[in-house]
Amino acid sequence: MGLEPAEKRTPQTRTRKPAVKLLASPAVRVGISISIATGLYGVSFGALAVTSGLNFWQTMALSLLLFSGGSQFAFIGVVAGGGSGIAAMSAATLLGMRNGIYGMQLNALLRPTGWRKYVGAQLTIDESTATSTGQADPAEQRRGFWAAGVGVYVLWNLFTAVGAIAGSSLGDPKQWGLDGAAVAAFLALLWPRLKGREPIAIAVVCAVATVIAVPFVPPGVPILVAAVVAALVGWFSHGRRDEGLEPDVEPYGGHHAGRHQDNGSVPPGVARREGTDPGAGA
Amino acid sequence: MSLWIWLLTACVLAYAWKLVGYFVPARFLEDPRTSRVAGTMTIGLLASLTVVNAVVSGQALAADARLGALAAAAIALVLRAPFLVVVIAGAGTAALLRLMGWS
Numbered sequence: 257m258g259l260e261p262a263e264k265r266t267p268q269t270r271t272r273k274p275a276v277k278l279l280a281s282p283a284v285r286v287g288i289s290i291s292i293a294t295g296l297y298g299v300s301f302g303a304l305a306v307t308s309g310l311n312f313w314q315t316m317a318l319s320l321l322l323f324s325g326g327s328q329f330a331f332i333g334v335v336a337g338g339g340s341g342i343a344a345m346s347a348a349t350l351l352g353m354r355n356g357i358y359g360m361q362l363n364a365l366l367r368p369t370g371w372r373k374y375v376g377a378q379l380t381i382d383e384s385t386a387t388s389t390g391q392a393d394p395a396e397q398r399r400g401f402w403a404a405g406v407g408v409y410v411l412w413n414l415f416t417a418v419g420a421i422a423g424s425s426l427g428d429p430k431q432w433g434l435d436g437a438a439v440a441a442f443l444a445l446l447w448p449r450l451k452g453r454e455p456i457a458i459a460v461v462c463a464v465a466t467v468i469a470v471p472f473v474p475p476g477v478p479i480l481v482a483a484v485v486a487a488l489v490g491w492f493s494h495g496r497r498d499e500g501l502e503p504d505v506e507p508y509g510g511h512h513a514g515r516h517q518d519n520g521s522v523p524p525g526v527a528r529r530e531g532t533d534p535g536a537g538a
Numbered sequence: 539m540s541l542w543i544w545l546l547t548a549c550v551l552a553y554a555w556k557l558v559g560y561f562v563p564a565r566f567l568e569d570p571r572t573s574r575v576a577g578t579m580t581i582g583l584l585a586s587l588t589v590v591n592a593v594v595s596g597q598a599l600a601a602d603a604r605l606g607a608l609a610a611a612a613i614a615l616v617l618r619a620p621f622l623v624v625v626i627a628g629a630g631t632a633a634l635l636r637l638m639g640w641s
Contacts, residue, residue, distance in 0.1 A: 293620065300625045314545055321549035326584065331548055333587050338596055341544030348548040351583045352555045354576045359559015360566065368560070377556040433632030436607025439591045440628025443611045444621050446584035455581050462582035463589045470594050478594070479586045486582025490575035500577030 283396040287387050287403025294325070294383050295411020297441075301328055302419020304438055307429035308336030312420050319416040323409060324381050326445055327351045330479070333438060339476020347476065350483045354501055358385040365389065366398050379405030449500045458500070462486050603635035 278284055298319065305315035310332060318328045327348040334344035359380045362368075365388065368376045379401070388401035426432055450456050462482040469478035490499075566572055592608045593599050610631035614624040 297621045297625065300622065310541070310545075314542065317545060317549060321546070322552045324552055326580070327548070327552055330583065330587055331545070333591055335541070337590055337594060341541045345544040345548040345551070347583060347587070349551045349555070350579055352552040354580050355552070356555040356559040357573045357576045359556050360562065360564065361559075363560045364564055373560050374557070377560050378553060380556045380559065430636065431633065433603070433607065433629035433634070433636065435591070436604050436610075436632025437625045437629035439588065439604050439607045439632075440611035440614075440625045441621075442584055442588040442591055443608065443628075444615060444624040446581065446588055447615045449581050449584070458578050458581045459585035462585045466586040466589045467593070467599065470590075470599060471597055475594075475596060479583060479590060482582045482586030483579055486578045487575050489582070490578030491571055493574075493578075495574070496577075498573055498577060500579075500581040501573060 278399070281396060281399050281403075283387060283391045283400030284403040286390070287384075287400050287405075287407055290383050290387055290404050291407025291411050294408045295415050297325075298412040298415030299419035299422070300437060300441060301325070301332075301412075302416040302421075303423030303426070304329075304336075304419075304434060304441070305332045305416075306420045306423040307426065307434050308332045308438075310335065312417075312424065315416060315420045316413070319413045322348065322352075323378060323412070324352055324355055325412075326382075329438070329441055329445065333442065334476040334479060336435070336438065337475050339479075340474065343474070343476025343480065347479045347483070350480070355380050357501060358382075361385065362388060362401065365394075366401060376401070376405070379409060381405070381408065383408050454495050455499055458486060458489055461489065602641050603632040606635045606640070607632040 301319070302315055305318065305328075306312065310318075318331060322328055322331070330351045331344045331348040334347050335341075339347075359377060362376065362380060362385060363373075366376070384401050384405035387404035388397045391397045391400050423429075423434075426434070429435065446459065450459060462485055465485045466478045466482045469481040473481065588608070592604050593601065595602075607628035611624050611628040614627040619627065
């Protein structure tokens with residue numbers, strides 16, 4: 257869906273070698289372009305991580321083992337602000353909860369077995385979920401997940417290393433505006449989730465709660481205060497069940513007009529996207 | 539050394555979240571609150587992290603070049619710039635403002 261050019265080309269390539277066939281899969285092509293776009297900004301993570309006080313191997317451990325952009329940025333964001341290790345760990349862990357929801361959706365969708373479950377779990381992130389759930393055909397859903405998951409993993413780690421090496425030779429990070437880069441990175445992660453009035457209201461309330469908490473609690477803890485406020489809002493209010501779970505990528509481009517009227521009626525694991533402009537946003 | 543411990547704990551817990559999704563019975567997903575909370579918390583945490591990195595300095599609030607970075611990033615996002623361009627816009631603006639004397 258939404259990738260007409262690739263679909264038109266499929267009949268011609270069907271006669272060629274398997275490798276070419278795989279590249280003709282719309283999901284694989286989207287997965288590759290998402291991998292390149294996401295992998296590249298691993299540079300900013302690597303550079304910011306070393307300038308916020310992590311060493312090269314701590315930076316690599318986050319990309320290799322934790323492997324979830326938002327949580328990784330959260331960890332170094334708390335450390336950079338003078339927060340404790342436990343506060344950094346807590347922020348990263350709370351932000352990782354959504355991957356559990358993605359895991360449930362993907363498990364229902366792809367029905368992985370054996371080792372695929374364990375490897376697939378590590379590759380369960382915004383990008384692989386979005387690429388997979390954007391496809392309608394089960395084989396394409398599977399290909400999309402693995403293409404984006406493996407692709408992002410390899411490139412994200414490669415570019416994290418590049419960023420970490422470059423970052424450690426920069427000297428004073430403030431002179432290069434790297435603290436400004438962190439601000440921009442968090443806003444860019446938040447931005448795609450602010451579709452409609454409710455998520456914006458949640459963001460504002462949590463931002464205010466953070467500012468109020470700052471003078472009273474140790475560094476890093478205001479972020480956890482905001483997490484509690486957000487969890488309470490989610491628990492006691494009735495809105496879209498997938499609010500904020502819009503992965504921060506739109507592999508199939510398109511717009512989401514009218515989506516905010518479907519208050520929780522979207523069945524889990526079912527393709528929600530209706531991309532219209534092929535290739536855009538990838 | 540203690541940073542290593544919390545860092546590795548974060549890695550283990552991140553994988554645990556991911557794995558939980560593949561092993562809990564599907565009916566958990568049918569409780570709309572589970573995914574609601576995961577979603578609102580994602581928004582809340584990212585909003586909070588944005589604010590902390592923009593205006594917080596230790597245990598106080600500060601208005602410095604990072605505010606310029608926030609504004610530049612917002613403009614870049616309105617113009618639908620890709621992630622890396624947004625980040626570079628933020629860094630460039632903060633660096634430029636410092637060069638002009640605004641710490």
